[in-house]
Amino acid sequence: xxxxxxxxxxVQGARIASAARPARAIRLAVRAEDGAAATKxxxxxxxxxxxxxxxxxxxxxxxxxxxxxxxTGASATGNYLQLRDGRFIDDRWVGGRWDLSKFAAxxxxxxxxxxxxxxxxxxxxxxxxxxxxxxxxPVLFDTSEIPWWAWVRRFHLPEAEKLNGRACMVGYFxxxxxxxxTGYGLVDQQESFLGKLLLHITVFGVxxxxxxxxxxKYKNLLDEATFYDKQWQATWAGVPRPSETEQ
Amino acid sequence: MALKAAQKQIVAKAQARAGVVAPRVVKGSRSVRMAxxxxxxxxxxxxxxxxxxxxxxSRRSNMVVMAAAVKDGAVLPExxxxxxxxxxxxxxxxxxxxxxxxxxxxxxxxxxxMDNCKPCGGAxxxxxxxxxxxxxxxxxxKVTKMKMISPSNxxxxxxxxxxxxxxxxxxxxxxxxxxxRKRAEKDGANIINGLMMKMEQPVADxxxxxxxxxxxxxxxxxxxxxxxxxxxxxxxGANSRVAKEIDAGEYDYAIAFQERIRIPDDKMKxxxxxxEMYVGDDVSPDFYGWVFPKYDHVAVGTGTVxxxxxIKQYQQATRDRAKVKTEGGxxxxxxxxxxxxxxxxxxxKGRVALVGDAAGYVTKCSGEGIYFAAKSxxxxxxxxxxxxxxxxxxxxxxxxxxxxxxxxxxxWTTYKVLDILQKVFYRSNPAREAFVEMCEDSYVQKxxxxxxxxxxxxxxxxxxxxxxxxxxxxxxVRANALRAADSKSVDVNFGSKATEEFQARATA
Numbered sequence: 001x002x003x004x005x006x007x008x009x010x011v012q013g014a015r016i017a018s019a020a021r022p023a024r025a026i027r028l029a030v031r032a033e034d035g036a037a038a039t040k041x042x043x044x045x046x047x048x049x050x051x052x053x054x055x056x057x058x059x060x061x062x063x064x065x066x067x068x069x070x071x072t073g074a075s076a077t078g079n080y081l082q083l084r085d086g087r088f089i090d091d092r093w094v095g096g097r098w099d100l101s102k103f104a105a106x107x108x109x110x111x112x113x114x115x116x117x118x119x120x121x122x123x124x125x126x127x128x129x130x131x132x133x134x135x136x137x138p139v140l141f142d143t144s145e146i147p148w149w150a151w152v153r154r155f156h157l158p159e160a161e162k163l164n165g166r167a168c169m170v171g172y173f174x175x176x177x178x179x180x181x182t183g184y185g186l187v188d189q190q191e192s193f194l195g196k197l198l199l200h201i202t203v204f205g206v207x208x209x210x211x212x213x214x215x216x217k218y219k220n221l222l223d224e225a226t227f228y229d230k231q232w233q234a235t236w237a238g239v240p241r242p243s244e245t246e247q
Numbered sequence: 248m249a250l251k252a253a254q255k256q257i258v259a260k261a262q263a264r265a266g267v268v269a270p271r272v273v274k275g276s277r278s279v280r281m282a283x284x285x286x287x288x289x290x291x292x293x294x295x296x297x298x299x300x301x302x303x304x305s306r307r308s309n310m311v312v313m314a315a316a317v318k319d320g321a322v323l324p325e326x327x328x329x330x331x332x333x334x335x336x337x338x339x340x341x342x343x344x345x346x347x348x349x350x351x352x353x354x355x356x357x358x359x360x361m362d363n364c365k366p367c368g369g370a371x372x373x374x375x376x377x378x379x380x381x382x383x384x385x386x387x388x389k390v391t392k393m394k395m396i397s398p399s400n401x402x403x404x405x406x407x408x409x410x411x412x413x414x415x416x417x418x419x420x421x422x423x424x425x426x427x428r429k430r431a432e433k434d435g436a437n438i439i440n441g442l443m444m445k446m447e448q449p450v451a452d453x454x455x456x457x458x459x460x461x462x463x464x465x466x467x468x469x470x471x472x473x474x475x476x477x478x479x480x481x482x483x484g485a486n487s488r489v490a491k492e493i494d495a496g497e498y499d500y501a502i503a504f505q506e507r508i509r510i511p512d513d514k515m516k517x518x519x520x521x522x523e524m525y526v527g528d529d530v531s532p533d534f535y536g537w538v539f540p541k542y543d544h545v546a547v548g549t550g551t552v553x554x555x556x557x558i559k560q561y562q563q564a565t566r567d568r569a570k571v572k573t574e575g576g577x578x579x580x581x582x583x584x585x586x587x588x589x590x591x592x593x594x595x596k597g598r599v600a601l602v603g604d605a606a607g608y609v610t611k612c613s614g615e616g617i618y619f620a621a622k623s624x625x626x627x628x629x630x631x632x633x634x635x636x637x638x639x640x641x642x643x644x645x646x647x648x649x650x651x652x653x654x655x656x657x658x659w660t661t662y663k664v665l666d667i668l669q670k671v672f673y674r675s676n677p678a679r680e681a682f683v684e685m686c687e688d689s690y691v692q693k694x695x696x697x698x699x700x701x702x703x704x705x706x707x708x709x710x711x712x713x714x715x716x717x718x719x720x721x722x723x724v725r726a727n728a729l730r731a732a733d734s735k736s737v738d739v740n741f742g743s744k745a746t747e748e749f750q751a752r753a754t755a
Contacts, residue, residue: 086570086571116728116729119729120729120730120731121731122399123398123399123676123680123729123730123731124731124733124734126398126399126400127398127399127528127529127676127731127734127735127736128735130398130400130527130529130564130567130568131400131568132567132568132569132570132571132572133396133400133402133525133568133569133571133572134571134572135517135571135572138400138402139397139399139400139401139402140401140402141401142401142684142687143684143722143725143726143729144684144721144722144725146725148721151724151725151728154728155728220740220742223742223743224670224740224741224742227741227742227743228589228611228662228663228666229663231498231589231590231592232589232590232655232659232662234496234590234591234592234593235590235591235592235593235594235595235651236651237592239648241648241652241655242645242648242649242652243652243656
């Protein structure tokens, strides 16, 4: 409805105007026709009017690079994490390493999270289906190219936040319990030696034992660390070593 | 009265055994555990009764028994030389026989197959060439470059720090074993072509009788024969019969599988003095796959402890990883052999000692065994020669334990360091990625090669060591962080329940 009204307002307006006031109508019709001629070059089409955005600025973006390419007739999309003919192909993987310029974020700096994601995906892919190693395309990417603070920000900080939260919750709850039992408030508890000791135990306990699986892990570590030694000393069971008896 | 005499007997016996008191033939009461047949020197068989004798009634038979039984430390009667049988003619056996013969001991080397090509990587370190005076002719190739390839195919060239004269020697086992045996023979050892069947020691402290099938020249059928010796050195490899005879106990072993592939000349040029090591879950869960150049072909193989039934899959994966580099190759031989993972629970019993693979002297992480086999054979023989004063006196378990103690003290650090490396870096795919990343560092390369080529753990600059430790931890942390959440790779546990745990987790 809107469309038809907008499409030919000048003509209808002119007709109505001419019926009511013939003299002014003619002037209006003339002006309207002038305006109509001008609008055909200046007025925006329906697809552009009304707050229509496009590309990244739009609330919904382009359907997919493949669809855009199909629509505009551009070549097919680039390669993304593919294994073809026993080779790893990705537009950002150049000369055996990740081309950091292709990971530029909006403000021009390298988006290290994206680099980490890409390398994780590549390793996962190759774990599932290993490819032969060739002399023509050696892999040269070293993870130390990613700066240390990117690792800290991505992996350490969330874990630290979680552990700190746990320590706080456990500590506060225990402080309340001790307060109820002994009458010492939160600050008074920490002034005693026992309070300080329990505080340390809580913090380090939460740090070392993050889940029940960790307890098994430590037991296993102890077994592993001493197993080989035991195997070597088996032949000396009950028999003193000559070097020991000499002394 | 009889009791006091008996007590004096016990004390005297103990003293003689400890070698403290000048040995003398103990007369009088003596108890023998089982009814046995003893063979005296002039091959006269004299049956013995089982009883405690305190009289002159059977003194003659007693004295014959006691003459056959010579205590440790006693001078050998009739001025004869000490006789030692070395079962197995590989590097450990041949070096033991050579050292024994050089020391004036009569050595008998019993080997079942004189042209045996034992399935082996064939890599010998520089210290072996130096210490054992190996001629350059037996070394087919000198490997000066080594490539380590991670699960994601990250390659690192290891060997940048090697000097002009340093190399890893690749040799043919049949050539090297034959050279060592011939050298032992030249020094005076008796080489016998035969297969040991059984070993028995009827009388404690008496001679040991070895029953074997002797193979005459070119004959495939063996004729039974016996040999009487005073000591036995078991050098017969991973499936040692001597170890079974003395009930030495079982050990965990890896199964190593290898295919020899003849590849085109242009591809062979790449491997002229380069060896490759592939790590990854696909290649082996707890070992590595290798491509070692031999004299005119390459050997592609892999090994595993925890998942032996899947060894063919691992071999296929290793071949796939090296597919492009070995394209157009033809398989000329397929072979497999067990590799011990740790020493047997009992490495000696009475006058029988184990050396080499039979004892289980193979390092973790690299699986190196040739040098340690040869060195243990030599050290055991040296201990026997020294305790017997060049073959003039009898010696026994105490001498063998001296060799075991010396061995443990000398090489324990090397074995433990390699064990720690295996536990840290062969645990999972991220750990292997970190391993390959660490090997890029020239300090690591220098330390690795120094300890491999010369078998000494040389302490470096402490500051460099601290830096190395920090870099190692950082590498491992990064590699583990890059592990995808849905990764299906299974971590290996190197503890006492390694195999069961791996199977349980893999199927869960």
